[in-house]
Amino acid sequence: MDERKKGMIVSTTDEIVIQVEGLTKRYDDLTAVDDISFSVKRGEIFGILGPNGAGKTTTLECIEGIVTPTSGRTVVLGLDTQNEPKEVKQRIGVQLQASAYFDHLTLKEILDLFGRFYKRSAAPIELLERVALEGRAGATVANLSGGQRQRFTIAAALINEPEVVFLDEPTTGLDPQARRSLWEFVLAMNEQGRTIVLTTHYMEEAEFLCHRVAIMDGGKIVALDTPDNLTRALPVPYEIKIAVEGEYSADALQRLADVEDVIAEEGGIVRLSSSDASNSVPAIMRWSMASDATLNHLEVVPASLEDVFLHITGRALSE
Amino acid sequence: MILFHLTIANLKLVLRNRQALFWAILFPLIFVVVFGIFFGRGNPFSDNGPTSVAVIDRAQDELSANLIESLKAQEDLSVERRDDETAARQDIEDGNLNLLLIFPEGLSREAYDSPPAQMMAIFDETNIPGSIAVGTIRSFVDGTNLQLAQAPKRIELSVESVTGDELSYFDTLLPGLAVWGVMNFSILGLATTIAAYREKRILVRIQVTPLPVSMFFASQVLAYMFLPLAQAAIMLITGVVLFGASIQGSLPQFALLVIIGNSVFVSMGFIVGAFSRTVAAASGLGNAIGLPLMFLSGVFFPLDTLPTVIRVVVEYLPLAPLLEVVRGVTLHSKSFWEFPVELAIIGCWIVASAIVATKTFRFR
Numbered sequence: 106m107d108e109r110k111k112g113m114i115v116s117t118t119d120e121i122v123i124q125v126e127g128l129t130k131r132y133d134d135l136t137a138v139d140d141i142s143f144s145v146k147r148g149e150i151f152g153i154l155g156p157n158g159a160g161k162t163t164t165l166e167c168i169e170g171i172v173t174p175t176s177g178r179t180v181v182l183g184l185d186t187q188n189e190p191k192e193v194k195q196r197i198g199v200q201l202q203a204s205a206y207f208d209h210l211t212l213k214e215i216l217d218l219f220g221r222f223y224k225r226s227a228a229p230i231e232l233l234e235r236v237a238l239e240g241r242a243g244a245t246v247a248n249l250s251g252g253q254r255q256r257f258t259i260a261a262a263l264i265n266e267p268e269v270v271f272l273d274e275p276t277t278g279l280d281p282q283a284r285r286s287l288w289e290f291v292l293a294m295n296e297q298g299r300t301i302v303l304t305t306h307y308m309e310e311a312e313f314l315c316h317r318v319a320i321m322d323g324g325k326i327v328a329l330d331t332p333d334n335l336t337r338a339l340p341v342p343y344e345i346k347i348a349v350e351g352e353y354s355a356d357a358l359q360r361l362a363d364v365e366d367v368i369a370e371e372g373g374i375v376r377l378s379s380s381d382a383s384n385s386v387p388a389i390m391r392w393s394m395a396s397d398a399t400l401n402h403l404e405v406v407p408a409s410l411e412d413v414f415l416h417i418t419g420r421a422l423s424e
Numbered sequence: 425m426i427l428f429h430l431t432i433a434n435l436k437l438v439l440r441n442r443q444a445l446f447w448a449i450l451f452p453l454i455f456v457v458v459f460g461i462f463f464g465r466g467n468p469f470s471d472n473g474p475t476s477v478a479v480i481d482r483a484q485d486e487l488s489a490n491l492i493e494s495l496k497a498q499e500d501l502s503v504e505r506r507d508d509e510t511a512a513r514q515d516i517e518d519g520n521l522n523l524l525l526i527f528p529e530g531l532s533r534e535a536y537d538s539p540p541a542q543m544m545a546i547f548d549e550t551n552i553p554g555s556i557a558v559g560t561i562r563s564f565v566d567g568t569n570l571q572l573a574q575a576p577k578r579i580e581l582s583v584e585s586v587t588g589d590e591l592s593y594f595d596t597l598l599p600g601l602a603v604w605g606v607m608n609f610s611i612l613g614l615a616t617t618i619a620a621y622r623e624k625r626i627l628v629r630i631q632v633t634p635l636p637v638s639m640f641f642a643s644q645v646l647a648y649m650f651l652p653l654a655q656a657a658i659m660l661i662t663g664v665v666l667f668g669a670s671i672q673g674s675l676p677q678f679a680l681l682v683i684i685g686n687s688v689f690v691s692m693g694f695i696v697g698a699f700s701r702t703v704a705a706a707s708g709l710g711n712a713i714g715l716p717l718m719f720l721s722g723v724f725f726p727l728d729t730l731p732t733v734i735r736v737v738v739e740y741l742p743l744a745p746l747l748e749v750v751r752g753v754t755l756h757s758k759s760f761w762e763f764p765v766e767l768a769i770i771g772c773w774i775v776a777s778a779i780v781a782t783k784t785f786r787f788r
Contacts, residue, residue, distance in 0.1 A: 171631045171787070191634050199632040205624035209440035210433060218433050221426050222635040 120147040122269055122300050123168060128177035130163050137163040139324035140177070145302060147268075150295050152315030153304045154410060156422060159321040161304035162202055165271050168302070169199055181269060195224055198267035198299075200258045202274045206246045212257060213242040216264055223265035232260040236290055252283030259290055270294060272303040276310060288314060308410035308422055320414060327417045336408040339416055341365050343382040347389060348402035349373045357396070361388040373401075426635070430643035431650075438613065438651060448613050449655050452605030456598065456662050463594035464667025474502040475522045475553040478512050481505060483531030491527070491568065501557065516546055522554035523547045525561065591755060595670055598663040599678070599754045600723040600747050605659050606652035606682055607689045607717070607743060612710040614648055614693025619706035622697075627787045641694075641782075648690050649683055656682050673754040681753060681760060685746040685770060691777035698784040717743050742773040 123145035130138040138160040145151040153161045166172035168179045170190035179186040181193045206215050213229045220226030233239045236256040238249075246254060255275060262270055275291065276284040284307075291314055295301055305311055311318045312332045320328040320335070328335055336342050350373055358377060359367045363385045366378040379385040382405045393400035414422040439445065477495065481488050496503045506512045506524075515521035526544040545561055547554035570577075621627045630640060656679075663669040671678075696713065700706035720734065721727075721743035727735050738744050745766035752758040760767065 169632050171628060194632060194634040197632075199629075201625055201629055201632065203625060204629045205626060206629070207433070207437055207626065208620075209437050214433070214436070218429060219633065221429050222630075222633040 118147045121145070122147045122182055123151075123302065124178075124180040125164070125168065126178045126180075128164065128167055128179060129175045130160075130167060130172060131175045136324050138167065138174075141321075141324075141326045142177075143319055143326060143329055145269075145300060147300050148295070148298060149316045150291070150301045150303070150314050152311040152318040153302070153321055154306065154308060154311045154318050154414075154422075155304075155321035156306055156420075160324040161321055162273055164321070165273055165302065165304060169197060169271055170194060195265065196268055198262035198265060198270040200262040200270070200272045200275060202277070202304075204258065206257070206261070208245065208247060211243050211245055212238065212260075215246070216261060219261060219264045225266060226264050227266050229264075232263055233257075235263070235293070236260045250283075252279055252286060255279060255283070255287055256290060259287075259294070263294070267299065269300045269302070272301065274304055274306070276305070276307065284310070306422065308414070312410055318410065320410070320417065322414075322418050328413060332410055335410060335413045339408050339412060341378040341380060342408045343379045343385070344406045344408070345377040345379050345382060345385055345389065346402070346404045346406060347375050347377070347400060349375060349393075349398045350401055351398035353396060353398040357392065358389075361385060361392060364388075427639055427643055427646070430639065431646045434643055434647035435650070437617075438647065444613065444616065448609040448651075449605075449658065452601060452608055452655070453659060453662060455601050455605075456659050457666070459594060459597055459601070460663060460667030460669075463592060463597065464663070464669065474500045475557045476520075477501050477503045477523045477525060477557060478506040478515070478521055479503060480507065480509055480512065480524070480526045482529045483527045485531060488527045488531050495525075495564070498560070501560070513546060516548055516551075516554070519548065519551060522551055523557045523561070591670070594663070594667060596751060596755060597724065598660065598669045599671070599750045601663075602656040602659040603682070603685065603743070603747055603750050604718045604723045606656050606686050608714055609652045609655055610648050610686055610689035611693045611696060611714050612707060613651070614644060614690060615696035615700060615706040615710045616703050617644070618694060618697025619700045619703045622786075622788060623702055625788070631787045637785075641785075644694075645687075645690050648693070649686060652686050652689075653679060653682055671754050673752075673757045674759075677753045677760055678750065681746065681750050684774070685742065685750075688742045688746075688770065688773045688777050691774070691781040694781035695777065695784055698781070698786060717741060720744075722747055740769060742770060742777075745769045 121144045125144065126142050127140050128138055128142070129136070129140050141160075141164065153164060155161050163172060167174045167177075168181060168186060170186040170193050173187070182196055184193050184196075186193050210218070212233060216229035216232055220229065230239060230242060233242055236259055238253060238256055238260065241249065241253065246257065249257060259272070259275065262272070272291065276287050279287065288310070291301060291303070303314065315332065317329065317331050318335065319326045330338070355367050355369050355375075358364060358375065361377075363379050363381040364377050365380055368376040370376065377385065377389070386403070386405065389400070389403065411422050414420075438448075479492055479495070481492065492503065492505070495501055509524075509526065512521060512524045516524055524544075524546040526546070528541050528543065531541050531543070543565065545558055547558055549555060618627075621630075631637075660669075660671060660678075664671060692713065693710070696709050697706055700709050719725075720730065720738045721741060722738075723743075727738065727744060730738065745763075749760050749763040749766045749770075752763055753760050
């Protein structure tokens with residue numbers, strides 16, 4: 106996780122490419138999306154994180170122009186999705202959740218066909234090269250592994266060289282290795298200057314890939330910021346884990362600077378919740394030098410988006 | 425240009441889907457072959473030779489010899505003399521012999537007295553050629569009686585077939601089978617395709633591209649205009665070449681009728697696809713519509729054999745009027761402008777089914 110690539114990514118600009126204003130979608134008695142507003146800047150990887158049924162997919166489908174909102178407005182590249190759906194579709198790339206392609210056409214034939222739906226299109230073989238599938242050009246989708254299939258759907262989403270790409274749960278159902286490999290392709294896409302909006306219910310995916318994350322729950326956006334800002338805003342953004350040898354007083358630890366809570370475990374392991382690790386860590390060091398106990402190990406674990414979700418909704422993200 | 429490539433892709437998709445292709449093309453073709461074997465003419469699998477007649481001549485006189493000579497002169501009978509009645513009866517039972525005739529002793533002597541001489545005809549009622557031959561023999565005997573009584577001929581029957589040519593059951597069946605095959609192909613093929621595309625979210629994937637929906641519709645319609653036409657051709661050729669069916673009428677007109685009628689079936693395929701959540705449901709619903717339509721619309725039996733209530737309804741369904749025109753054109757060399765009522769009914773179906781198809785279509 107520390108080999109984050111976000112620093113290498115084309116920097117975002119202030120140009121807004123997606124504007125969502127007061128978007129609401131109601132189905133009979135269910136409100137899938139409940140009056141949400143946000144904007145996405147050019148060059149961003151924007152994540153929508155949330156549990157199943159939070160309204161992530163419906164939000165994307167309204168922006169893409171395949172679901173008509175009950176109220177509100179979505180503007181993509183300056184075009185209102187409702188008024189100019191055809192023009193919007195010309196300029197966006199879409200990967201749908203759990204969507205398949207034709208059974209009896211080869212990868213190349215499918216890309217050839219889809220390319221003809223657009224005014225401009227990339228060469229199929231070159232697209233397959235981008236997702237390392239050039240060797241399978243003559244295969245059918247049925248003959249691909251799960252990871253290869255997802256990569257193919259990404260290649261298909263890029264057929265019209267879109268400026269904005271929507272990925273709906275691109276790694277759901279993939280094993281960790283295939284997920285990692287797909288992340289690389291998403292980053293590569295972003296490096297080419299494409300704005301990416303993706304939904305996910307994996308918090309580590311949002312943390313690794315996204316410049317900014319909107320956390321959705323029950324059709325509403327409950328938080329929206331960079332992953333770092335979201336975790337830093339928590340009352341307890343850090344956990345400091347230490348291993349202590351010898352006698353010590355938990356009360357003494359509790360009194361150290363910015364330490365909110367102390368949990369002592371077996372074998373001298375102590376977990377301290379801290380509101381500011383930059384104050385707590387020096388205090389712990391001073392405490393260990395002054396006391397009889399020896400400090401064997403110290404580790405600062407930052408809070409994750411999982412903790413953010415738990416803090417805001419009172420429920421865990423993963424079920 | 426997009427339309428052309430989409431249609432080609434559709435054709436590839438159908439032709440590469442072996443299982444679907446089997447049901448679409450081979451299934452109706454099996455009907456042609458099976459019915460051809462039973463009812464076809466001069467086909468390589470069955471020998472519809474002359475009706476075999478055995479004669480046991482116990483009279484052994486001039487009259488019996490004359491009768492046998494006259495019977496032998498009949499083209500469609502093959503007459504042989506036998507002696508053993510038991511063996512001959514066994515042959516009738518086994519189906520090796522169609523008809524057995526026994527001339528009693530003293531045929532010519534007793535012929536002038538009453539009661540008349542008892543000539544026996546023995547056959548198996550389930551044996552169709554045998555049953556037909558009995559009729560021939562009966563009129564033969566009547567004729568002989570009149571001749572012997574030297575009665576003057578007062579009435580002569582002259583026979584004229586309304587078809588102009590003699591049509592066999594298979595001849596009338598074949599165009600009907602071809603039309604049914606087309607219907608089967610279009611309804612089932614399109615319904616399962618649309619259901620599969622929806623199930624796999626291919627329809628939504630197409631919806632997020634700028635491709636106009638009308639273009640997608642049109643490409644399916646084009647593919648399903650071409651393929652059933654090819655299928656009808658295969659069925660007709662099989663029937664004509666292998667089983668000697670005769671097609672008198674205009675083939676271009678037949679092709680035009682297939683295209684006209686098929687547009688109803690294409691719309692019905694879309695409609696069935698719209699109402700089916702899964703491929704299995706689409707195939708079930710397609711058959712639930714197609715099979716009763718086939719049996720009720722006169723593919724196999726004349727409409728007259730149906731109860732009046734059902735017949736009145738069936739006459740307004742799309743298949744029956746189409747069959748009427750197709751048979752008129754292919755069998756009786758009529759022009760299809762001679763069927764304004766039937767064409768009007770089909771026309772109504774084309775419009776109505778197309779409207780329903782576009783209204784009910786859904787992407788997910």
